Amino acid sequence: MKKLVRFGVSLDHHLLDDFDRLLARKNYATRSEALRDLIRDNLVGQQWDENKETVGTITIVYDHHVHDLTEKLTDIQHHHHRLILSTMHVHLDHDRCLEVLVVRGRGSEIKKVADTLIATKGVKHGKLTMTTTGKGLS
Amino acid sequence: MKKLVRFGVSLDHHLLDDFDRLLARKNYATRSEALRDLIRDNLVGQQWDENKETVGTITIVYDHHVHDLTEKLTDIQHHHHRLILSTMHVHLDHDRCLEVLVVRGRGSEIKKVADTLIATKGVKHGKLTMTTTGKGLS
Amino acid sequence: MKKLVRFGVSLDHHLLDDFDRLLARKNYATRSEALRDLIRDNLVGQQWDENKETVGTITIVYDHHVHDLTEKLTDIQHHHHRLILSTMHVHLDHDRCLEVLVVRGRGSEIKKVADTLIATKGVKHGKLTMTTTGKGLS
Amino acid sequence: MKKLVRFGVSLDHHLLDDFDRLLARKNYATRSEALRDLIRDNLVGQQWDENKETVGTITIVYDHHVHDLTEKLTDIQHHHHRLILSTMHVHLDHDRCLEVLVVRGRGSEIKKVADTLIATKGVKHGKLTMTTTGKGLS
Numbered sequence: 332m333k334k335l336v337r338f339g340v341s342l343d344h345h346l347l348d349d350f351d352r353l354l355a356r357k358n359y360a361t362r363s364e365a366l367r368d369l370i371r372d373n374l375v376g377q378q379w380d381e382n383k384e385t386v387g388t389i390t391i392v393y394d395h396h397v398h399d400l401t402e403k404l405t406d407i408q409h410h411h412h413r414l415i416l417s418t419m420h421v422h423l424d425h426d427r428c429l430e431v432l433v434v435r436g437r438g439s440e441i442k443k444v445a446d447t448l449i450a451t452k453g454v455k456h457g458k459l460t461m462t463t464t465g466k467g468l469s
Numbered sequence: 470m471k472k473l474v475r476f477g478v479s480l481d482h483h484l485l486d487d488f489d490r491l492l493a494r495k496n497y498a499t500r501s502e503a504l505r506d507l508i509r510d511n512l513v514g515q516q517w518d519e520n521k522e523t524v525g526t527i528t529i530v531y532d533h534h535v536h537d538l539t540e541k542l543t544d545i546q547h548h549h550h551r552l553i554l555s556t557m558h559v560h561l562d563h564d565r566c567l568e569v570l571v572v573r574g575r576g577s578e579i580k581k582v583a584d585t586l587i588a589t590k591g592v593k594h595g596k597l598t599m600t601t602t603g604k605g606l607s
Numbered sequence: 608m609k610k611l612v613r614f615g616v617s618l619d620h621h622l623l624d625d626f627d628r629l630l631a632r633k634n635y636a637t638r639s640e641a642l643r644d645l646i647r648d649n650l651v652g653q654q655w656d657e658n659k660e661t662v663g664t665i666t667i668v669y670d671h672h673v674h675d676l677t678e679k680l681t682d683i684q685h686h687h688h689r690l691i692l693s694t695m696h697v698h699l700d701h702d703r704c705l706e707v708l709v710v711r712g713r714g715s716e717i718k719k720v721a722d723t724l725i726a727t728k729g730v731k732h733g734k735l736t737m738t739t740t741g742k743g744l745s
Numbered sequence: 746m747k748k749l750v751r752f753g754v755s756l757d758h759h760l761l762d763d764f765d766r767l768l769a770r771k772n773y774a775t776r777s778e779a780l781r782d783l784i785r786d787n788l789v790g791q792q793w794d795e796n797k798e799t800v801g802t803i804t805i806v807y808d809h810h811v812h813d814l815t816e817k818l819t820d821i822q823h824h825h826h827r828l829i830l831s832t833m834h835v836h837l838d839h840d841r842c843l844e845v846l847v848v849r850g851r852g853s854e855i856k857k858v859a860d861t862l863i864a865t866k867g868v869k870h871g872k873l874t875m876t877t878t879g880k881g882l883s
Contacts, residue, residue, distance in 0.1 A: 333619055334619065334620045335617050335618065335619060335620070336617065336618065336619075336620045336623055337615050337616065337617040338615070338616060338623075338638060339613050339614070339615050339616075339639075340613065340614060340615075340616055340638065340639045340642050340643075341611050341612065341613040341639050342611065342612065342639065342642075342643050342646070343609055343610065343611060343612075343745035344610045344611070344612045345743060345745045346643065346646065346647070346650075346743075346744060346745050347612055347614075349650050349743055349744075350646045350649075350650070353649060353650060353653060354588075356584075357584040357585075357587075357588050358584060358585045358588045359588040360588070360590060361590075362614060362616065363615075363616045363617050363618065364588065364590050365588070366616050366618075366642055366645070367616075367618050367622065368587065368588070368592075368594075368595075369642070369645040369646075369649070370618070370622065370626045370645075371593055371594055371622070372594065373626075373629060373645070374622075374625050374626070374629060375594055377629060386530070386561065386567060388526065388528045388567075388569055388598070390526045390598050390600050392524070392600055392601055392602075392603045392606075393603075394603070416559050417557060417559050418557075419555060419556075419557035419569065419571070421554050421555050421571045423524065423573075423602055423603060424602070424603075424604075426603075427602065427603040427604075429524060429526075429571055429600070431526055431557065431569050431571065433557070433559045433567060433569065435561075446494075446495040446496060447495075447496045449495075449506065450492075450495050450496045450497040450498070450502065450503070450506070452498060452499075452502050454506075455509055455601070455603045455606045456506075456509055456510065456513055456600050456601050456603065456606065457506075458598050458599075458600060460526070460528050460596050460598045461596075462528050462530055462567070462594050462596060463530055463593070463594050464530075464561055464562070464565065465530045465531075465532070465561060465562075465564075465565040465593045465594065466562075466565075467621060467622075467625055468530075468593045468594065468622065468625075469619035469621045469622050471757055472757065472758045473755050473756065473757060473758070474755065474756065474757075474758045474761055475753050475754065475755040476753070476754060476761075476776060477751050477752070477753055477754075477777075478751065478752060478753075478754055478776065478777045478780050478781075479749050479750065479751040479777050480749065480750065480777065480780075480781050480784070481747055481748065481749060481750075481883035482748045482749070482750045483881060483883045484781065484784065484785070484788075484881075484882060484883050485750055485752075487788050487881055487882075488784045488787075488788070491787060491788060491791060500752060500754065501753075501754045501755050501756065504754050504756075504780055504783070505754075505756050505760065507780070507783040507784075507787070508756070508760060508764045508783075509760070511764075511767060511783070512760075512763050512764070512767060515767060605759060605760075605763055606760060606763075607757035607759045607760050630864075632860075633860040633861075633863075633864050634860060634861045634864045635864040636864070636866060637866075640864065640866050641864070644863065644864070644868075644870075644871075647869055647870055648870065651870055662806070662837065662843060664802065664804045664843075664845055664874070666802045666874050666876050668800070668876055668877055668878075668879045668882075669879075670879070692835050693833060693835050694833075695831060695832075695833035695845065695847070697830050697831050697847045699800065699849075699878055699879060700878070700879075700880075702879075703878065703879040703880075705800060705802075705847060705876070707802055707833065707845050707847065709833070709835045709843060709845065711837075722770075722771040722772060723771075723772045725771075725782065726768075726771050726772045726773040726774070726778065726779070726782070728774060728775075728778050730782075731785055731877070731879045731882045732782075732785055732786065732789055732876050732877050732879065732882065733782075734874050734875075734876060736802070736804050736872050736874045737872075738804050738806055738843070738870050738872060739806055739869070739870050740806075740837055740838070740841065741806045741807075741808070741837060741838075741840075741841040741869045741870065742838075742841075744806075744869045744870065
């Protein structure tokens with residue numbers, strides 16, 4: 332059951348003015364929502380630091396004409412199938428593909444899969460994005 | 470047509486030893502591949518700084534039980550349908566969803582979509598990942 | 608004159624518990640202080656994005672035995688003396704020095720000084736840290 | 746004794762052109778120097794990940810009129826005097842000060858000092874910059 336609590340924050344009115352302007356630009360409806368986002372983002376960083384079970388996305392851009400590349404990427408993914416929840420493929424143009432993988436596991440395991448995919452010859456660019464299962468981030 | 474060129478890099482043998490150890494851990498097959506990745510990653514950062522046409526992924530984690538949230542997120546996405554190439558949805562557990570969007574446009578446009586989705590009440594965590602169309606990163 | 612205002616933040620009690628634990632570990636005395644820091648850090652990022660007058664520190668580590676290096680670094684600094692407020696030098700060991708420069712100016716000017724120092728042959732490592740004049744961050 | 750080794754890197758000529766343009770803008774004299782910097786920066790990240798002995802700078806901006814703040818900051822620093830090599834103080838304006846500390850120790854120890862200083866009430870902004878002793882980065 333969700334239980335909301337409320338507490339007061341005090342700050343200088345100039346600081347609050349600047350914060351309100353930033354919120355407006357980022358389309359936040361309320362200060363509480365913006366502050367909850369700042370808090371949660373800090374906690375997500377913490378979960379990764381502590382190598383807890385978590386979720387990440389791995390994004391790679393590659394040229395599918397490179398010989399054997401698609402096979403290699405598929406092999407690597409199957410080797411780690413236990414960690415990979417799902418993937419999506421986008422044809423960026425005649426040559427280039429973008430693939431996003433949603434990966435769940437300990438931070439260190441996810442980083443290993445990301446390193447291996449990004450290091451594969453023919454992968455032009457790759458990045459790991461650290462997100463969360465959302466647990467404990469009510 | 471791809472045309473490979475070759476040039477020499479000189480460095481201290483201790484530095485090279487340390488670099489080789491790092492490559493082994495990250496599963497790089499050759500030094501050239503690792504250096505190309507470092508170069509490309511720098512160029513991708515540059516493309517975003519210069520607000521050129523580029524590609525990003527937006528990852529959000531949210532609770533689909535929050536009233537109207539799914540509708541709101543869908544509305545925002547349709548409003549920006551010209552920029553959003555594709556989306557993938559993963560059911561993390563009974564309550565939580567993860568959604569990844571592949572977005573193409575100028576860096577500033579992509580950031581605006583990301584800000585709006587992340588600011589929506591009920592979205593627990595969101596991140597923009599800056600990648601590339603791969604153009605000019607042969 | 609400083610004028611404090613107060614407003615209420617509501618969040619789930621689990622989220623608040625996790626946040627309180629994080630604060631304790633980071634030695635924050637109150638939630639308000641921690642939230643003010645999160646807010647200010649966001650505003651500092653904004654000031655740099657908008658290329659306003661700001662303050663940064665540039666840290667470089669180098670080997671003072673490299674021929675002419677000290678002269679070159681001094682020349683570069685004098686060329687930008689209008690931007691550089693102060694520098695500090697630490698002798699890390701027999702060979703290596705660390706130098707920190709406090710630099711004030713537009714973000715783009717500060718980045719240019721940092722790029723030039725870091726690119727100088729013999730500088731082993733260099734980093735720009737984006738901070739603030741503190742104006743508007745009451 | 747420094748011993749230079751040389752090896753060849755092969756890449757597409759378009760990628761090399763783009764890299765050369767980036768180097769020119771950042772004032773690098775040679776490709777080797779730029780690549781050595783990319784390599785060293787990766788290794789420095791690794792040293793921090795592995796919690797080895799390393800060097801960081803902590804930058805804080807604060808208002809010296811805040812009651813007892815200077816005393817508190819001095820107390821914290823003395824408590825960690827074994828880690829703090831040196832500090833520099835800049836008077837930014839009538840109210841605000843910037844202080845940079847050069848800190849040497851394990852990554853986790855340095856982070857703890859940074860967290861404590863940044864969390865102190867009256868410190869407007871603080872940042873830890875991860876650099877290196879330069880050892881093994883010939």
